[in-house]
Amino acid sequence: MSKLKRWLPLVVAGIALAAARADSPPAYQPAATADEAVARIGKLGGAVRRFPLGETALEVDFQFCGAAVTDAHLQYLALLKNVVVLRLKETAVTDDGLAHIGKLTTLKRLYLEKTAITDAGLAHLTALKELEYLNLYGTTVGDKGLERLKAFPRLKQVIVTQTKVTPAGIAGLRKAAPGIQVMPDPAQDQQRAQAAWDTARSALANAETVFAAATQEADALAPKAAQLKKEADEATKAVAEAKKRADDVRKKSDEAGKQAAELQAQAEVARKQAQAKPDDGDLQKQAQEKQQLAQAARTTADDARKAADEAQRALQAVQSSTEQTRQLATRAGKAKQTAEEAKIALESARQLEAETRKQVEQLQ
Amino acid sequence: MFSSRLPLPRRDFLRLSAAGVLSGLSVPWFDSLAHAARTVQRPRGKSCILLWMDGGPSQQHTFDPKPTGEFRAASTCVPGIQIVEQLPQLAQCMDDMILLRSMKTEINDHYDAKYYLHTGYKRTTAFEHPAIGCIASSQVGLPDDDMPAFVTIDAGHDRLDGGRSYRSVPAYLGPQHEPLAVHDPFKGLENLQEAGDDLNDRLELLRRGEARFAQDYATPAVANKQAALNRAVRLMRSRRAKAFDLEQEPAGVRAAYGAHKFGQSCLLARRLIESGVSFVEVIRRGWDDHGVAAKNIHGRAPWMDAGMAALIRDLKQRGMLDDVLVVWMGEFGRTPGSGEGHFCNAWSTVWAGGGLKTGQVIGKTSDTGKNQGGAVIERPISAPDYMATLCQALGIDSHQEFMAPGNRPMPLVEKTAQPIKELF
């Protein structure tokens, strides 16, 4: 029997039905088997899903069904085995419904956001020894209800944001059952907001310092930037000249040195000759003359070398001062941009400080 | 490049939604033909909010500061983990976050990298691969649901990017997994509002003609079309579609996220997840800062810090953080230093929530010597590994195969990919 044949009349019938019926949700009709329960849950707009925890764990999800799901409908759950997660956000479940839920002893996670349950209803849940997570966001649960949660041995997470629970109540639960993470955690929120503000303030302080320095530098240097650049260019030129001079002097010194060495060698030759023939008066005289010449040349060479060294030292001095001037000129040239960037950083740091301060203030 | 596939679409045409909704009333409570809800379904999987920072955000100016970097590091609420001091509120959410600092993904071109990081595959001209949002829609999206499974939100831009914009495509998973686009979070979903004031009357007129046609042409395709139309009307009429309307949120909450497009987009994302959407991608363009990362990120830090921290805190306080994975990422990072260029060799992505082992750092980049942050020194994460991890985190079986054009079986993620075990 083909599927087409089966559904098409329903399509047509459904059209007629839809026109006739108003949008009233199906009332609770008891189901006989687990499969029927699953089907009826589906018709309500809910879903039963496998839950990835072991072979047979189930999740029942009513969270988009709204008012269609009432306390009575929760009786379907009794037919299902191993329901581990139950989502009832924004459904029409009340404290009476919690009585049915209380029988699901396999339940680990229960979501009751924005439902009409109260403190009293939580008493129905005491049999849920496996319960690890309970979400009560947006309900009217208060400190009394919170008290009851101390009795859950496995409870690890509780959400009580936007409820009537007070910080004192939260603190009390934490003290009695330190293993439970309660959301919100006003103390932690305050502490973290403070820490964020501290970071932002420190960043702001740093940004201010950097900005001040950059502005100062910009104020000092920027107007001089053109001048400094000129100076740097001139200094560079001066360096070039000094180098040339130093090179020249060095060259002269080298030549003088060479000259001196040559004359020294000649004097040595003459001296040996004179020594060999002590009687030869001319040779003695020559040797003496040569000796004098050599000495004079050596003196000249020494002077020249000193001059060269001085010139070299002078060059180095000029070079380093030029380098300084050049760096200054570069800083001056970028000073404005650096200051602008520092300003942007400062603006940003201010915004961050204001934002984080706002967070701290809101939590007080 | 053409090839055809099986001649008989293996579509379970019993997966019809209520056939008579064209009456224009709100959700009718008659014999639904929704086969899917009548049996035990597959596990739900987690929802995901992807904060896509388009252009390649600089890791050294955000979540992986270095001593030689331009931003200073500051402590977080987890001892031993530091991020830039310009993200103070996020620093205090660190115990719910995971920093993946060793992304190493081979591609430095914008479009190809966006493709790679959205699909886990390198782009080819043979066929398209499905993006992660479409994969999530297909694998963990609530079947036959009022709300769409995958929504993208345009969270604004402060400059044009280089390269083409990437758009998530469902490819061989089927066009029903295309994302719905919210072009302006302040305006909500495109075409959700009825045009004209007599929609009921027009729908009634339509319904009567449809009934006759369905009788004479009783094929699955017609049933599918009518079902799709029904779903669209259901969405328009659904209480849950109000999730698209930011005005419904209390002013205090709106203020907490910040009066800027990014913050309000994060808020819209939370609302959509709450109403049953499985995957929301918030796209913020303009992170392609060549050499001016410091200046630009100074400008962005206030809204990014506020918006993302508000999102994480809000999810946590509603008890949703275990069921929702928040992912912050771009398509690559930036060169260490001033962020001169694109840098795929060592960059960061950030996750939060999802019921994972948060409060930790995965991987490490070099932090001594001259080129700090220039290389991954511990636990590199490739794009396929990243995608495999993301799938596992969302409860998706990444080995599942689909038939791509050319009758080529393609797994959702490359078979050799290894998820990061330390997160689970």
Place this chain on the structure above:
Amino acid sequence: MKAHTVLPCGRSRMLFVLPSLVVLAWSGGGRAEESLLERDVLPILTKQCLGCHGGLRQQGKLDLRTVPAMLKGGKSGPAVKSGDLDASEMWARIANDDMPPHEKKLSAAEKAAIKQWIAAGLPTVAQRQQDDAPLLPAGSKHEPRQVAAAIDQHLDRALAAAKLSPAPRADDAEFLRRVYIDLTGRVPTAEQTAAFLDDAQPDKRVRLIDALLASPQFGEQFGRTWRDWICPPELPSDGNGGAQPHKQAQDLGVWLAARFNVGDGWNKITREILTVEGEIKTRPQVIFYGLVGEGGKATPDGSTRAVASLFLGVQLQCAQCHDDPYRSWAQTDHWALAAFFGKMTADFTKVTEPATNKGGAQISIPKTAFKNVGVNVPAAFLGGKHVAPPQDRSLRSALADWLTARDNPYFARAFANRVWFYFFARGLVNPIDDFRELNPPSHPGLMALLANEFAAADFDVKHLIRCVCNSEAYQRTSRVASGTSESATATLTTLFGRMPLRIMTADMLYDSLKLAYGDPKLDLRSPDTKNSSALGQAALVADPYLEFLRRFGTNEEDATDFTHGIPQMLTMLNHPRLLAGSKALEAYRKARPAASPEQTVEWLYLSTLSRRPSADESADAQRYLQKTNDPVKGFNGVLWMLVNRSEYLFVR
């Protein structure tokens, strides 16, 4: 751009079924209880065995892709012996679960199929198919009427063998709309509709087909169909920031349109595409090569893949890196053909190739292949020995000569199969570019008939289409009465005993809407993005036509598969433009101020659903109009309703 869909989630095991043959039990291609090679055994082998015993690797030197290879066997001797189970080593190993060696063994049913096949003597579908004579002599062109009659003979014979009676003839309205959409890509206007419906001549359908083929919209529709077949889903771009060549792709469609309209033979058109040289400015078909490469530059393997699929009807891409794992194509087959593209340089903007071909033609298998890197493969035509290409012409020119010759075994039938697929949503061979021995057509005689006719008519496209459209098969109804068994319907459809119900492509829908609204610039983009510049996400929706194509794309591989979802439905339901009125309607009312509401409603029906409203429909519309109390609003509402009808979107 386009939607390429496949199996929905949860039903997507790696299943390599050869689709031509799924229903061959009913076509006289073998009884259902028999186990036949192509239909029953090969899918199992492909899934479980060919990975290790196929083109990619041959463990134990065993190749199981073809029967000769199985008979030859491997290290352990022949794998099968016809009719002799005990001597069939393959059976022995499968029976005791030695093979396959991994955990997923063959199921009992799969084993039974193989066992039966061996025992029965290795029967094949091809042996069982009775219809292989084309019924008309090859080599000469025939009258369309004759060919149409022969087409019907083929199909009716197969239907009779399956004990099925074909669906009745489509009524005039059904036929009219279908043939307009198929041949011109849009619905007929109200005037055209009325003229046809009221025409009392018995040969009006024949004349209509002729008229539509002669109209310029025929070229437009067929041109963009081929454009979509040629363009890959992910259009390449020339580099990271580069734009995709959408405009150039559209220009290609326009160029093709002109060729089809003028009546150029498919051989001429193909040659102009394949051998193009010069700049894209003057030769739009240059983009063909721009689309087949990487980063906008054509590669020999890219060109081969495209040419094989589009013009030869064979899939060679799997033989690029190694021998095709599942089919019989060898790597040398692929590269021998690729050698013809070895001397060409092509990118988005131009194509060049040396005019003469000195020094032979061969290609070296590149590093991107798995196997045989560096091996030189000389150029050879597919299925032929290698032949030294002539020295005085370019390589591509030589290839084009071979390809478009009348006696080329691939060219005519590849095109004919695509034409058949276009009209019937299903080829005679499926996948439509996977012609090979082990994937025979569902109606081999019919395939031969169409191929012969096409070749004999010098590849006259309009002639082939005329023959098909004049057949009874094309003019059958697509109705399915509620209560019919789905499998029976499916069977009838796959045997072409009934026309399929197809979804309008985005192009068809757009043009039809433009007609209905009298607005050639119909723009259905989001009002938010329309006026923004190319910043942010708005850049993605910059072009109304491209945006429409992207949003309303359909499943290219199965025209009967409805794949639109909520974004599409919401656009049709709520986009303000679709309720803001129609210029065509205004013009009609202006020209006929005395028209009654009934007449106007009838005009609206004629211009959208291409028929007159029934009495009920008319009454419903009048009721609605009276309620609205404002004629303009009322008629706009009726028009809105009509374009939102399933009947509007579907091609009956």
